[in-house]
Amino acid sequence: MLRAVNYAQLLIPDFSLILCGYLVCRYTPLNRTVWQPVESLVYYLLFPVLLFQSIVKSPIDVGEATGLVVAGVGTLLCGVALAYSLPHLPWLGRRIDRRDHAAAAQVAFRFNSYLVLALAERLAGAQGLLMVAVLIGVCVPLVNVAAVWPMARGGQRGFWGELLRNPLIIATATGLVANALGLRIPGWLEPAVGRIGAASLALGLMAAGAGMQFGLLRRGKLLSASVLSIRHVALPLIAWAWVLLLGLDATQAQALMVFCAVSTASSCYVLTARMGYNGAYVAGLVTLSTALGVLSLPFGLGLLR
Structure with a gap:
């Protein structure tokens, strides 16, 4: 069983980059005027390339893992429903900012696919890696659509227009089509694409650190606690229920x-x-979610005993 300390070790690079972006933005001349163009570069070029590469590099055979896909999609749909319901709860809805909720809802059901891949390989080897590759390929479009919907609607923007222009969804859709057609990135191009993907992770995390304002978390404490509780408590419990319901084997359950x-x-x-x-x-x-993952992963895996 993976220990919390091992998971914490995997998170150290992410934490370090977030902290680096925060310190550089606050205490050097490289302030927000520098980081705003970096955000655009990551969003419109680097992250889409990384998503496309992650999806096309391994064949996806959904038929071999139908139960796992049903459980993964079912869990995420429950997470989406819980996140969307927060403004409509009588004891909570009047106490949260609707615009902040539109942006924060995605935190409750999106997932760090690179941590998922690393942890699955450590836990279950090549077979575990294949299982999560199937989940990621199927679920990335779902969570991206669910993430865009509240913000497109709340901003009075056309949902389908936002969806069709969203570079993350475009990259995911084209990656799935290429995977289905058996297309792969040429070997001579893989090193360059890999470097772009690595740059997207580093710059994306540093940009997140540069944009942090912890005082805003105090303003939305109730909303913050709600979305993080869904992500780190409700979703592992729902996933465990799917494991029991569908009788998934040990590798698929992990x-x-x-x-x-x-x-x-x-x-x-x-x-x-x-x-x-x-x-x-x-x-x-x-x-905060990155820190809480150190606790929620051992909690979730402990449920499988």
Whole structure:
């Protein structure tokens, strides 16, 4: 069983880059005027290339993991429903800012796919890696659509227009089509594409740190607690229920739990900032979620005993 300390070690690079971006932005001449163009570069070029590469590099055979896909999609749909319902709860709805909720809802159901891949390989080897690759390929379009919807609607923007222009969704859709057609990135191009992907992770995390304003988390304490509770408590419990309901084998159960118990996606901040919402608030939520993942992953895997 993976220990919390091992998971913490995997998170150290992410934490370090977020902290580096925060310190550089606050205490050097490289202030927000520098980091805003960086956000655009990550959102419109670097992250889409990374998503496309992640999806096309391994064949996806959904038929071999139908139960796992049903469980993963079912868990995420429950997370989306819980996140969307927060403004409509009688004891909570009047106490949260609707615009902040539109931006923060995605934190409750998006996932850090790179941590998922790393942890699945450590836990279950090549078979675990294949299982989570199937989950990521199927679920990335779902969570991206669910993330864009509240912000497109709340900003009075056309939902389908925003969806069709969203570079993360375009990259995911084209990656799935290329994978289905058996297309691969040529070997001579892979090193360059890999470097672009690595740059997207580093710059995206540093941009999230540069945009952080922890005071905003205090302003939305109730909303913050709600979305993080869904991400780190409700989703592992729902995933466990699917494991019992469908009778998933050990490898699939571990893959599903890793998928549903890790921290939220660092790209939540990039999407929020580019759609004109409170990116600093969401950057703080991403940082807290990264820390809480150290607890939620052992909790989720412990449920499988």
